[in-house]
Amino acid sequence: MKSITTILLLCLCTVLGVQAQEIRQHDKFWDGATLWEVNAIYGGKTVFMVGTGEIYLSLEKVAGKSGEYKLVPSSQADDPSIPGAEFGWRVQYIRKDGMNFLAVRKPNGDAMWTMVLTPDDLNNCMAQEADIEREIPSEITSNTLLNRYYLSKIPNKQELRLMRNEILARHGYRFSSPDLQEWFGELSWYKPGKDNNAIKLNIIEETNIQLIKSEEADRHPVTAKSLVGEWRWVGSDVPELILVLGAGSNAPLSNGLKVESLYRYRMEGYKNPGLEFDGENIRIRKDVGEDKYIDLYLKPDGNNLTGRCVMVGLLENDFDGEITLRRDYFEYDKK
Numbered sequence: 467m468k469s470i471t472t473i474l475l476l477c478l479c480t481v482l483g484v485q486a487q488e489i490r491q492h493d494k495f496w497d498g499a500t501l502w503e504v505n506a507i508y509g510g511k512t513v514f515m516v517g518t519g520e521i522y523l524s525l526e527k528v529a530g531k532s533g534e535y536k537l538v539p540s541s542q543a544d545d546p547s548i549p550g551a552e553f554g555w556r557v558q559y560i561r562k563d564g565m566n567f568l569a570v571r572k573p574n575g576d577a578m579w580t581m582v583l584t585p586d587d588l589n590n591c592m593a594q595e596a597d598i599e600r601e602i603p604s605e606i607t608s609n610t611l612l613n614r615y616y617l618s619k620i621p622n623k624q625e626l627r628l629m630r631n632e633i634l635a636r637h638g639y640r641f642s643s644p645d646l647q648e649w650f651g652e653l654s655w656y657k658p659g660k661d662n663n664a665i666k667l668n669i670i671e672e673t674n675i676q677l678i679k680s681e682e683a684d685r686h687p688v689t690a691k692s693l694v695g696e697w698r699w700v701g702s703d704v705p706e707l708i709l710v711l712g713a714g715s716n717a718p719l720s721n722g723l724k725v726e727s728l729y730r731y732r733m734e735g736y737k738n739p740g741l742e743f744d745g746e747n748i749r750i751r752k753d754v755g756e757d758k759y760i761d762l763y764l765k766p767d768g769n770n771l772t773g774r775c776v777m778v779g780l781l782e783n784d785f786d787g788e789i790t791l792r793r794d795y796f797e798y799d800k801k
Contacts, residue, residue, distance in 0.1 A: 487533030487559050489513050489525070495568055495581035496591045498615030502581060514540065518588060523547045525557055533559035537570070548579050549614070550684055562669045567611060569673060577673050578680035580613050607633050612674050617681040626685070630678040637665045 495502045500517040507513050511527040513535065522543035528534035535557040537546045546553055548570055556571045570579035584591060598610060599619070606612075607629065620626050628649065631641070635650045638659035650656040659665070667675070749763055758779035 487561055488527075489535070489559060489568075494584050494586070496584045496586070496595075497579065497581045498595055498613030501584075501588045501591055512538070512540075514542070517547065521547050528556075533561070535559065535568075550578060550680075560669065560673075565611060565669055567673075572680065576676040576680060578614070578677070580611055580673065580677065582611060582613075603629055604632055607674050608636065608668070608671050611670050612677055614677065614681060617678060620681070623682050623685045626678050626682045630675055630682070633667070633671050633675055634665070637667070639665060 489504055489507070491504055491507055493504045495515070500519070500521065502515045502517045502523060505514050505516045511529075513525040513527070515523040515525070517523060522540065523546070524538050524540040524543045525535040526538040528536060537548070537551060537553050537555050537557060539545075539553055546555075551570050555573070558569045558571060560567055560569055566583035568581040568583075569577040570581075572578050586594070595616070598606065598612075598616060601610075603620075617626065620629065631639075631646055631650075635641075635646075635653075635656050638657055639662055640658040640660070641647050641650065749761060759777075761776040761778075762773065763776075764773040
């Protein structure tokens with residue numbers, strides 16, 4: 467069954483037009499968690515985008531190349547705002563096979579981040595994302611463009627590897643790796659062909675394979691001794707806490723491992739029954755299953771909240787480490 471998002475994306479070519487490969491004023495793009503809107507275009511070449519939670523992204527059009535941009539700094543965007551990306555990396559505006567999206571590409575050409583053109587508001591985008599998450603992954607990888615937030619919820623690298631290679635297997639790809647031969651050989655639908663070079667993938671499949679490879683490459687053993695996080699607004703009065711495993715208490719978000727499926731806290735306004743304050747520390751507990759939970763012990767420290775994070779039953783080894791949270795857009799209520 468196709469998701470609402472899939473149907474929407476296939477209709478975008480009609481609703482939004484497919485001729486021009488240029489980003490336009492007020493275009494909106496969804497990356498799975500943040501809704502970006504083009505706030506201004508300066509001199510016909512510098513694109514300034516504002517994302518949910520007042521985060522910023524700047525692109526510069528590459529002269530002489532249709533649909534080609536690159537990530538650039540600006541007075542508001544002093545970091546790329548895309549985890550793992552670097553200034554100067556290419557951003558391609560792709561309009562092909564009914565698809566309309568931006569692909570941030572690594573120096574090797576692989577897509578590592580996607581942002582889909584959308585006419586929708588934040589609530590609809592979030593509803594469509596939830597719809598995708600209810601689908602069986604193998605049923606959507608050929609007709610639904612994925613994103614890194616979705617892939618961050620796949621539990622481990624082995625599942626990502628199988629997910630990536632299943633796209634090829636459904637086209638009859640003949641594998642050389644014995645484990646993949648054995649795995650797909652036991653599936654009734656798998657019919658290996660004679661010529662892998664004859665396989666033709668659509669733009670969704672090509673991009674999804676590259677995204678999954680990028681997610682696999684960014685999965686590192688959990689050895690960090692601290693967490694870095696930030697509050698982002700997802701609605702007029704609902705901030706969410708995004709935590710990222712990082713290399714140190716001052717590590718930028720882009721150097722971390724996205725694990726938002728586990729470490730996302732939704733605060734209803736400024737007060738929440740899950741918050742406890744003992745006069746010095748704030749404790750947030752999130753139960754994520756039987757004998758599995760996350761405890762945050764936080765205290766004010768200038769413009770940040772500092773303290774400890776304890777995760778039980780979620781990782782191969784329980785985690786107990788320091789934490790620093792940026793409070794750019796959130797002020798808690800002690801009362």
